Amino acid sequence: MKQIDEYLENNLERSLAELKRYVSQPSISAQGMGLRECAQLVRRMLEERGFETEIIATEGAPVVFGSRKGNKDRTLLIYNHYDVQPPEPLELWESPPFEPAIRGGKMFGRGVSDDKGHLTARLHAIDAILDLEGELPCNLKFIIEGEEETASLHLHEFISTNKRKLQAQACVWEFGGVDHRDVPMQYLGLRGICYVELSVESLGTDVHSGLGGSIFPNAAWRLTWALNSLKGPDERILIPGFYDKVKPPSPRDRDLMAKLPDLAEEYKSRYGVREFIKGLKGGNELKLEEVFSPTCTICGLTSGYQGPGSKTVQPARASAKVDFRLVPDQEPQDILDKLRRHLDGQGFSFVIITYLGGEAAARTDPEDEFIRIVVDTSTEVYDYPMELVPLVGGSGPIHPFVHDLGLPVATMGLSYPDTRAHAPNENIRLDLYLKHAKHMARVIQRFSN
């Protein structure tokens, strides 16, 4: 592996240049911006490595599929996404989000971590194997979608109808990384999600608040009251039956969680948290609550006048973006049904629910052979052994990979706690970029044996 490592080190600049080109192409799925162009770019990146490629239309953004045969008839499926989060608020970026910039050993730009850097680091590992050995040791398949940041609306269907094409023995997930101590983490499962927009229209037009205030319904008030009915200041979600299917963590889960570090102080300093909610202070209680409890999060609110100073208007419309993070065995459709019934039952039948996507939670067995390969090879690259995390708080379309394709799914990647995914100044550490490429090359080699 020494040769491979040297190759990866010596050609790092070339790979970073490719990442810069890739990040410079905006591809914002929430706004439908640049997706086709970016899919074409990704296709070319795969073709340059001799992959057979297809751009496959879905009802949403197209999926890029690539495959290349290797010496051994074992197939590793690699999942990535080419779409990114919206860059707003723009004024908080220190350099423009779509003009990637390297400063202090880091590259900054929207999508540099989530998820574009993951793809180029993996391609870097493949370049090393191909240039040094001429061919791949096993079959590789890439599935690179364009709607991950908008809840992968069409991926489940894509996977169901393309099971054969996607056949493999194991799957590498789109992301992974190290924690605040630089310890690589193996995330064995992801929470699910149910993302909705709640909107209220109470009048035909905005009205002067001096007229409407005493006698007309106010959309912003109605939305406030409807939201308040979902969750109170004690953080308990009030939708009847919401917690019915929640599986509590198993003893094995609790053991694994107990081994993980206490991040309370880390969170406080990194995110400016003055106090945790639910009276949490840290320790195992905080760790378990962080991932094994479902959530109801307001992601955005909009109504009426939002500029500087005062405008005396009664808004006709108001809306909120709300995401529910789901734990096993909650299902997005079931939560959606219960939300509708709850709002109707509380007198808020005027609230329109727009379903913006969802997926169920899924997990991989910590004893799986592929997980062992990923964990074992990590020790050659990282300073610390990989730690197993039974479930993480984020979501992703892991359910069809685990349940439809029947694959073990391993996470590995270049993320780190200050990577600022979804936030201004998203960035990657170049040392971790190189480590991910080294780790990836090893996983491909070991998987082929």
Added chain:
Amino acid sequence: MKQIDEYLENNLERSLAELKRYVSQPSISAQGMGLRECAQLVRRMLEERGFETEIIATEGAPVVFGSRKGNKDRTLLIYNHYDVQPPEPLELWESPPFEPAIRGGKMFGRGVSDDKGHLTARLHAIDAILDLEGELPCNLKFIIEGEEETASLHLHEFISTNKRKLQAQACVWEFGGVDHRDVPMQYLGLRGICYVELSVESLGTDVHSGLGGSIFPNAAWRLTWALNSLKGPDERILIPGFYDKVKPPSPRDRDLMAKLPDLAEEYKSRYGVREFIKGLKGGNELKLEEVFSPTCTICGLTSGYQGPGSKTVQPARASAKVDFRLVPDQEPQDILDKLRRHLDGQGFSFVIITYLGGEAAARTDPEDEFIRIVVDTSTEVYDYPMELVPLVGGSGPIHPFVHDLGLPVATMGLSYPDTRAHAPNENIRLDLYLKHAKHMARVIQRFSN
């Protein structure tokens, strides 16, 4: 008066051209845009009529003061404002807000009604008198401020310190107009207002909702709960002591209100109201509630992601614009104090209150001599006799005119129910513009006798 009326009709185009120039100069006090330029423009407009003028600085936007002596030593003070509301949402305007356009007997543009058209129509009346008679029959003074749309933050102090300069025997208010039947209305009082921004900052930065949702405080949720504590779905305002100083309408008020038309159906069709709040159906109950009850209105909400599609972010900041309309004898400072105590008492001491302005309600005696002049002269211009309204729902800085300067204040103007003040497609009817000029000329003449 026949000569005057003919003059006003024959020179209408010239006055409308002046209004177009005036509206074309944006002057958005909420955004601090174009105020100095607009004040200079107004000064020139007065100087062209031989007024002695001053632009007087305040801590906010400057006040334009103008005076011209007349034959008789009686002084009429005319109050107007040169600032306008923000034009947003821009996409709902049929023609650009600062490019005034005439269509179907109406002129459209931001501020065309509130309040720029009122000033130019009054200047039109003055032109007629000056051109036909050579001088004014009485002294006229104009006070034209630039912060009316942001609660006239510095006007009260300006009036207190310039009482001598503003000395007069009567005051014409900045606006007035007809109701849905084209009946001119005499608004004898205005509600007060207390306008605040409530803001919450719960984190140092926005965070991925998969991480923060279960354990970090969410600014949007905290704002939602704090707002919900102010008013529930029954519309009762929950701030302790909020209603303490509310004076119920007197028997005379009730008599005057009973004579006014029932606008329930009018409101439904004009504003797309499907149902009134508080179980109101119409009639005297609706009329009294509309103006004699104080309000708590959410004018705007903003937090987190508000673009299309989904973004899974937990917002660090959230804020709401809230206005309280006050009735006699509520005071804005008292309401502000009670709001702070209430939020603190409810566990919402983290909510920051920014006071964006306020004023108390004030009323003029319906039996005042100047009111009679305005009402009597209206019959020569309008098809119906003017009706007396003891109090209206809107607010304005009437308190210092009534209480510091000791003036009767009469409303007269070109507004009408579909004028869309503060909303997209603000407009005036040209027939009412001309009527207001005719009425104004008569008031000046009769006041001088």
